[in-house]
Amino acid sequence: MPHVVLMGSDCAAFAGETRAFDVEGATVRRMIAELEARYPGLGDCIERRMSVAIDGEIHQDALGEALPEGAEVVLIPKIGGG
């Protein structure tokens, strides 16, 4: 079961005080749907504003990415650059 941690303040308001979640979803898309079902608005916010780091590797806009069993999933604000 992937363990998800929500970083930053961008989407925090949707989840109250909760910042860590265990999810069933086996892909980023399913994880987002699951979080949206639990905390309305959170999934949409994640999709628009967050990147997903899976076991230390940052993915931007990668809904189809697989979430291995026990994966460390960290949601961080999207990163740009100069």
Added chain:
Amino acid sequence: MTDTLERPANALNVVGTRPVRPDGADKVTGRATYGADLTMAGMLTGRILRSPHPHARIVSIDTRKAKALAGVKAVVTGADFPSVDSDEAMGGEGGGSIRDLARNVIARDKALYDGHAVAAVAATSPEIAEEALSLISVKYEVLPHVIDVEAAMAPDAPVLHADMFTAGLPTKPDKASNIAQAHESKRGDIAAGFASADVIVEDRYVTAATHQGYIEPHACVASLSADGQGMVWCSSQGQFMVRTYCAKVLGMEASDIRVIPAEIGGGFGGKTTVYLEPIALALSRIAGAPVKMVMTRDEVFRASGPTSGSVMEVKLGATKDGKIVAADVVLKFQAGAFPGSPVGAAVMTTLACYDIPNFRIVGYDVVGNSPKVAAYRAPGAPIAAFAVESAVDELADKLGLDPFKIREVNAVRDGVQASYGPTYRNIGYVETLEAARKHPNLLAKLGPNQGRGVAAGFWFNIGGESTASVNINDDGTAVVASGNPDIGGSRASMAMMAAEVLGLPVEKVRPIVADTASIGYSMLTGGSRTTFATGMAVTQAAQKIVEDLKRRAAQTWDVPVEQVEWMDGSAVCIDGAKRGQALSLADLAAKSGNTGGPIGAQVSLNAQGAGPGFGVHVCDVEVDPETGHVTVLRYTAAQDVGKAIHPSYVEGQIQGGVAQGVGWALNEEYIFDSAGRMENSGFLDYRMPVASDLPMIDTAMVEVPNPRHPFGAKGVGEVPIVPPLAAVANAVRDAIGKRITTLPLSPPRIRAAIDAK
């Protein structure tokens, strides 16, 4: 989704070498075509009328006299642009929304900074355009203004946007504020951490707003024909970005705008947005003729860029052995007139070099009456690093530790959880520290009034969406096309990676930057992504061609494709009746018509797995105690680059970042008068370093490969601007024995510190 290709079995022949740059001759002979160089038949000159007030309600704009002037073909104001209400994010680069972008391009109800565009004209000559501007009558209701970040945060500050309520708080405030967003990141028990510390340092740090300082001003030519088809020729960091933003600001379809990228004379993040292009298109639509617009340097300073000024508070606690056990950081960043400072990135990067069990980082994105900030190399990271790396230096001093030692004790390594969340993998920070420590420059003895400063820096680097095509010509040469403007050597690196895979000499590969109608979408050139992400697309396209060439050779020989290998630019039959026979790329290209037609491949991908980069810099300075002038004696920059595709370009990126960082540290700053107008909007008064201000910047490239890139590359363009502010400040501290916590370290400020002894 992307997968890493297998590393080519053969040793590298092209990657890692230093061929002549493909764009070099044109640039040094003046033949390269920049944004301002295009001229078209019937072209008009566009000019912008800018607000002289930092904060004012626009009561009315009367353009009748301007329109009546002979030679004036078009006049526009904010009323001529559609109302853009979308709060859709612009994307990761500059921050902010499309609505704010539109209102920054041209003011609607309020002018929000000195220089904010309020009207524009197109005329048959520059002189007529200037005269037309003088005939436009704008009635302003001048409002109180605020620029200083802490003043803008005060409860009684003039509020810029009545509909802006601080985001990121547990509950929505009931009062509008200039604080657009609050960010917070924390771990562990900060109170317990400080309680366990043997030594605590605490200080307040201030940086000024600085400009990216690209030599080429913003410039474009736009033509919008009667059938609604638009063309834009401009200098930017992304032709697709220009197309998207113009379409959204003007309410057009993206397919109705074609953007042709010009050569770019520096961007550094500042050309990741639009200023002139939508206005030029709007003028052209009315005039029925192409419109050229070129900013003056004064306009570049007053109405584009800069990056944030800031106020930061840093508190660090450590045990006697140098282990940092607690950190408390507050970052207050100027966003300019609209939200979108890089404080979010600063929150994520500020402690990214360190493994600290207990911390809290708070950031505030604060609007004020100055130009909307734009991205600037590693946005936010140099500012935050100035504060934290200065504080780490103070901590080392208090503990009697070597500045390398304290960084090594607290260094992040593979397996450590980054302060911004994920667990690090394949990072080279410790190796970079070691490379800096062992550099021969550190053997130099320091004399009187001289000092040495050390600082570290981090940047994420990103991947993202890229498209590239590789096509083989009938003589066996190749053309590589990508959708990324070349701001730091990407044409060379694209050609080299293609040449490596194809087995061609790099001189036989011609790299080009294609326009928006000629190649698939690519995110802009920024975030140190192009060599990584677009390079991945190029490599995969070349690999596809190799597979196709093997198939064609097998067809020619009438053997199974499994009997064909690609070796040094030729198909070689490795088994069967044709064993030992070879067909070169030129042979196969010449007969391509007989084996399936033209040879080419295009790959579009969303590259994942960009590896983060770390840099460690050492700066030696001498301070003239009479004048306060700082001379940089030596500068050493070590960086983990993954794999240097073209080492000279990588060194150039590192040296360029250092040069900009040194300017930021020593001289550069936006200076406003009491009326909120910029006082130094030219290169004479806004002092950037020139060649004679700097020594040779020595580089040490550390190569800890990124396994997700075919050749191991990591982004390199942003890390090198992160450490210099603190490295210089720490060196000055070492030279004069006193910490100055406000940038720039200009001669008057240093003299004041010396005199205060």
